[in-house]
Each structure stands twice: as C-alpha cells, then as structure tokens.
Amino acid sequence: MDLFEKCLKYDVAKNARKQGLYPYFHYLESGQDIVVNMEGKRVIMLGSNNYLGLTSHPDVIKASMEATKKYGTGCSGSRFLNGTLDLHIQLEKELAEFLHKEDVVTFSTGFQSNLGIISAVAGRNDIIICDKENHASIYDGCRLSFAKMLRYEHSNMEELEKLLQTVPNDKGCLIVTDGVFSMGGDICKLPEIVRLARKYGARVMVDDAHGLGVLGKNGRGTAEHFGLEKEVDIIMGTFSKSLASLGGYMAASAEVCDFVRHNSRPFIFSASIPPACIASALAALNILRNEPQRVQNLRDITEYMRKTLKERNIPIRQSEAPIIPIDTIDDWRTFYACKALLEDGVYVNPVITPAVPAGEAIIRTSYTATHTKELMDEAADIIQNVFEHKLPPVEYFNDLREKMNK
Ligand SMILES: Cc1ncc(COP(=O)(O)O)c(C=O)c1O
Numbered sequence: 001m002d003l004f005e006k007c008l009k010y011d012v013a014k015n016a017r018k019q020g021l022y023p024y025f026h027y028l029e030s031g032q033d034i035v036v037n038m039e040g041k042r043v044i045m046l047g048s049n050n051y052l053g054l055t056s057h058p059d060v061i062k063a064s065m066e067a068t069k070k071y072g073t074g075c076s077g078s079r080f081l082n083g084t085l086d087l088h089i090q091l092e093k094e095l096a097e098f099l100h101k102e103d104v105v106t107f108s109t110g111f112q113s114n115l116g117i118i119s120a121v122a123g124r125n126d127i128i129i130c131d132k133e134n135h136a137s138i139y140d141g142c143r144l145s146f147a148k149m150l151r152y153e154h155s156n157m158e159e160l161e162k163l164l165q166t167v168p169n170d171k172g173c174l175i176v177t178d179g180v181f182s183m184g185g186d187i188c189k190l191p192e193i194v195r196l197a198r199k200y201g202a203r204v205m206v207d208d209a210h211g212l213g214v215l216g217k218n219g220r221g222t223a224e225h226f227g228l229e230k231e232v233d234i235i236m237g238t239f240s241k242s243l244a245s246l247g248g249y250m251a252a253s254a255e256v257c258d259f260v261r262h263n264s265r266p267f268i269f270s271a272s273i274p275p276a277c278i279a280s281a282l283a284a285l286n287i288l289r290n291e292p293q294r295v296q297n298l299r300d301i302t303e304y305m306r307k308t309l310k311e312r313n314i315p316i317r318q319s320e321a322p323i324i325p326i327d328t329i330d331d332w333r334t335f336y337a338c339k340a341l342l343e344d345g346v347y348v349n350p351v352i353t354p355a356v357p358a359g360e361a362i363i364r365t366s367y368t369a370t371h372t373k374e375l376m377d378e379a380a381d382i383i384q385n386v387f388e389h390k391l392p393p394v395e396y397f398n399d400l401r402e403k404m405n406k
Contacts, residue, residue: 015404016335019332019335019400019404020339021332021335021336021339022335023334023335023338023339023350026038026039026342026347027039031055031056032045032048032050032055032056033045033050033053033055033056034053034368034370034371034372034375035375036347038342038347041345042345043342043345043346043347044345044346044347044375044378044379044382045347045368046346046347046348046365046366046367046379047347047348047349047364047365047366048366048368049209049210049240049241049242049366050241050244050368051210051213051214051241051242051298051322051366051367051368051369052213052219052242052243052244052284052287052288052294052295052298052368052369052370053294053368053369053370053371054242054243054244054284054287055244057244057283057284057287059283059286059287060244060245060280060283060284060287061280062283063279063280063282063283064245064276064277064279064280064283065276066279067087067275067276067278067279067280068275068276070275071085071087071275072275073274073275073276074271074274074275075271075272075273075274075275076271077271077272078267078268078269078270078271078272079106079261079267079268079272080261080267080268083271083272084272085272085275085278087275087278087279087282088106088272088273088278090282091104091106091278091281091282091285092104092105092106092249094282094285094286095249095251095285096251098220098285098288098289099220099221099229099235099251100220100229100230101229101235101251101252101253102252102253102254102257103251103252103253103254103256103257103258104249104250104251104257105117105249105250105257105260105261105264105267106247106248106249106272106273106278107247107248107249107250107266107267107270107273108246108247108248108270108271108272108273109238109240109246109247109248110137110209110236110237110238110239110240110247110248111136111137111140111248112137112248112266112267112270113137113236113237113238113248113249113250114135114137114138114140114141114207114236114248115137115140115141115144115266116141116250116260116264116265116266116267117141117205117234117236117250117260117264118138118141118142118144118145118174118176118205119141119144119145119264119265119266120259120260120263120264120265120267121145121174121203121205121234121256121259121260122142122145122147122172122174123145123146123147124146124147125147125170125171125172126145126147126148126171126172126173126174127147127148127149127150127167127171127172127173127174128142128145128147128148128149128150128173128174128175128176129149129150129151129152129160129163129164129167129173129174129175129176129202130142130149130150130151130152130175130176130177131151131152131154131155131176131177131178131181131188132151132152132153132154133154133155133178133181133183133184134176134177134178134207135178135182135207135209137207138176138178138207141176142176144266147174150163150166154181154184155186155188155189157189157192157193157196160175160192160193160196161196161200164196164197164199164200164202165200167200167202172203173200173201173202173203174202174203174204174205175193175196175197175202175203175204175205176205176206176207177190177193177204177205177206177207178206178207178209178210179206179207179208179209179210179211179215179221179222179223180208180209180210180211180214180215180222180320180321180323181210182209182210182323183323183325183351183355183356183362183364184317184319184323184325185210185317185319185320185321185322185323185324185325185364185366186318186319186320186321187211187215187222187225187320187321188206188222190206190222190223190225190226190228190232191226191228194228194231194232198231203233203234204231204232204233204234205232205233205234205235205236206221206222206223206232206234206235206236207236207237208221208222208223208235208236208237209236209237209238209240209241209248210241210321210323211225211237211321212237212238212241212242212243213241213242213243213288213294213295213298214242214295214298214321214322215321216295217292217295218289218292218295219242219288219292219294219295221235221237223235233252233253233256234250234251234252234256235250235251235252236248236249236250236251237249237251239273239277239281239284242284242288243280243281243284243285243288244280244281244284245277245278245280245281245284246273246277247273247277247278247281294369295369297369297370298322298367298368298369299322301322301367301368301369301371301372301373301376302321302322302324302367304373304376305324305365305367305371305376305379305380306319306324308376308377308380309324309326309380309383312380312383312384313384313387314326314380314383314384314387315327315387317362322366322367322368323364323365323366323367324365324366324367325351325362325363325364325365326348326362326363326365326383327360327361327362328350328361328362328363328391329359329360329361329394330359330361330394330397330398331352331353331358331361332397332400332401333361333391333392333394333396333397334350334351334352334361334362334363335350335352336391336392336397337350337363337386337387337391338350338363340386340390340391341363341382341383341386344382344385344386345378345382346379346382346383348363348364348365349363349364349365349366350363350364351363351364
C-alpha cells in the first residue's frame with residue numbers, strides 16, 4: 001500500500017475550497033493588533049490570543065530590537081549547552097518571583113512545554129488523568145511519556161474521583177487540566193481538583209496558557225484566581241498569548257525544575273528561545289507587573305461584549321474568560337459564518353470537529369485589553385447582521401453535505 005494514499009484521498013480542504021468556504025491561512029499585512037490589515041482589507045481582530053494588547057507596545061518592540069542588536073538573531077543551540085543567554089536566566093528568575101514559585105524552566109514554545117514537562121515527570125509506571133477538553137499538546141505530552149492516560153468528562157469531578165480511586169498505590173499520579181479551556185473559555189474547577197489530588201496523593205499540573213494575564217487580581221492566572229498558588233504543583237504557561245512573544249514555561253519547586261532541566265528531551269534536544277522573543281516576553285512581563293489595570297480592562301471589555309452580544313440575541317455560550325464562543329452547530333455553517341464575517345470586516349476562529357463533538361461547532365471570539373467599546377459596537381453590528389440576514393439555517397448545510405457526498 002502506498003503510504004501517501006491518505007494524502008491523495010484527503011478532500012476535506014479541497015471541498016471547502018471548492019465551496020469558497022475555506023477558512024484557514026488568511027494572511028495579515030500588518031502586525032497582530034485589535035484592527036489588522038488582512039488580505040488588503042481593514043478587519044477587526046476577534047480571533048487572537050493577544051489578551052493584553054502588548055504585541056504592538058513600544059516598550060516590547062524596543063526590547064526585542066535591542067536584544068537582536070546585542071545578541072543577534074538566534075541562539076544556535078540548546079539551553080543545555082551553548083544556547084543559554086543571561087536573558088533566559090533573568091526571565092526564569094523574574095517569572096518565578098511573579099508566579100510565587102521557587103523556579104521556572106523555559107521551553108521554545110508552549111506546545112513544547114507540555115511535551116517536555118509531562119514526558120519528563122511521568123513515565124511508564126505512572127498514571128496521568130486528563131480533562132477530556134485539555135489542549136492537544138497535553139495529550140501529546142501524555143503519549144510521549146508512555147504513562148497510562150485516563151480521561152474524565154469535561155469538568156466532571158465525580159468522574160475524576162472515580163478515576164483516582166482506580167490508581168494503585170505503587171503508581172505515581174498526575175492530574176493535568178487547562179486552567180482556562182481554550183475553546184469554551186470556562187475555568188477548571190481547581191479547588192475541587194486540588195482537594196481530590198490531596199485526598200488521593202496525586203500531583204496537579206495546570207496549563208495556564210489562557211490564564212496568565214487574564215485571571216487573578218494581578219494576572220498571575222488560574223491559581224491566583226482561586227488563591228491556590230501553593231497547592232498547584234506545576235503551572236505551565238506560554239509567552240505567545242498575554243506576553244506577546246513565543247516560548248513557554250513551567251513554574252514549580254526547585255527540585256522538580258532541576259529534574260526537568262536534566263531529563264526533558266524536548267528541552268534538552270532543541271534550540272533555545274531566540275533573543276528577540278526572550279526580551280519581548282521580559283518586557284511584556286514587566287508591563288503586566290506594573291500595569292495590572294490592563295487585566296481589569298480586559299475583563300471590562302469582555303463583559304461589555306458579552307452583554308452587547310446577548311442583547312442582540314447572538315447565541316453565545318456561557319464563559320468566564322476573554323473567550324466568547326458563539327454556537328454555529330454545523331461545521332459548514334461555521335465556515336460560512338466565518339467567511340461572511342470576514343467579508344464584512346470581522347475575523348473570528350472556526351472551531352469544528354474533531355476539536356468539538358459533531359453538532360457542537362462554534363465560532364470562537366476572543367478579546368484584547370486594548371479593544372474599545374466603539375470597536376466592539378462596530379463588531380457586534382456586523383455579527384448581528386450576519387446572524388440575522390446572511391447565515392442560512394442548519395438544514396441548508398445538510399442539503400449541501402448530501403450534494404457533496406453524491
Ligand atoms: C491551552 C494551551 N496550551 C498550550 C498551547 C500551546 O502554546 P503555544 O501556541 O505557545 O505553543 C496552547 C496554544 O494554543 C493552548 O491553547
């Protein structure tokens with residue numbers, strides 16, 4: 001059998017292109033911001049994770065340019081050997097202080113952080129228990145660890161407890177959860193997770209990719225939000241969202257970080273974060289520390305948009321973070337809505353199967369501390385017009401699917 005048969009048969013993207021509904025790989029001709037220039041048009045950005053609006057902040061840009069001038073464009077090697085700069089050490093130290101943990105290890109991306117942390121701390125003789133809606137990188141980290149993975153229905157604490165009861169005494173156990181779930185925008189039930197972990201002797205790891213800069217009075221994330229910073233054993237996060245850069249990290253005890261530094265293959269066998277990215281993450285962290293009102297601005301503008309969309313009868317889902325999912329139900333209907341919105345000047349993210357169960361497709365909208373009420377009113381007008389006048393009902397797409405299958 002030809003290995004490439006699956007590629008030759010793959011027609012999902014082709015069908016979407018044929019229908020003129022392909023929603024991916026649109027390109028920007030401007031920086032990532034609240035309004036962007038996308039393929040020649042002014043577009044309101046409701047689909048980025050630039051939560052604090054720092055990708056265009058002058059201090060962040062200046063820091064990355066100065067770092068490039070001083071250190072060059074890349075580190076040409078692993079943190080383990082030639083690729084550690086004083087900047088890496090400074091960022092790890094400052095982040096550990098900010099997150100109230102003993103130590104921090106940085107990785108080249110957020111995705112790689114989950115691969116590197118989970119595969120180092122869990123092995124063949126261990127058990128990892130995951131929320132079913134955890135991020136893909138957590139799943140891949142679990143696979144890479146060779147530990148046995150168990151999964152509970154999203155945020156179902158009874159199921160989590162039942163799974164914990166099956167863990168034999170001679171096995172280590174790690175509970176891993178997203179802090180803020182990236183698609184639904186809901187927050188994990190951390191107090192209950194921590195309580196159960198203590199009861200059954202498990203460790204807790206929180207992926208706070210969407211929690212840092214978003215939750216807690218000071219933007220320290222999900223653990224700060226619940227007052228449980230000491231109780232979470234490993235806080236993982238990324239620099240690609242609130243911190244306007246690229247890279248990821250784990251914050252934990254000195255012993256666990258030291259172990260990961262010397263045993264994590266994705267950490268050891270990969271080049272370190274380039275100077276510009278480390279310097280911009282440091283500058284963004286500095287702004288987060290000194291301007292916590294940005295976190296409040298983000299909450300206020302998200303609340304404003306939630307209220308505005310509700311008043312206009314847009315079918316939004318309940319969520320707590322700066323992510324507001326809008327129900328579009330059908331995958332093709334989701335593509336159609338994204339296209340119509342983009343034509344009218346709003347970019348949003350389509351979320352379809354297998355990222356969500358069939359029939360539960362959504363448009364994921366996300367917000368930035370620097371979004372203004374005027375801009376949100378403009379975006380809400382466009383969304384309302386598309387949902388009221390342009391978006392056909394689900395049945396239309398059932399017919400379309402049947403036609404395509406013939
Ligand atoms: C929950 C979660 N974890 C990890 C990642 C990976 O982070 P990065 O994109 O910085 O590699 C993401 C990115 O979307 C995420 O949403």
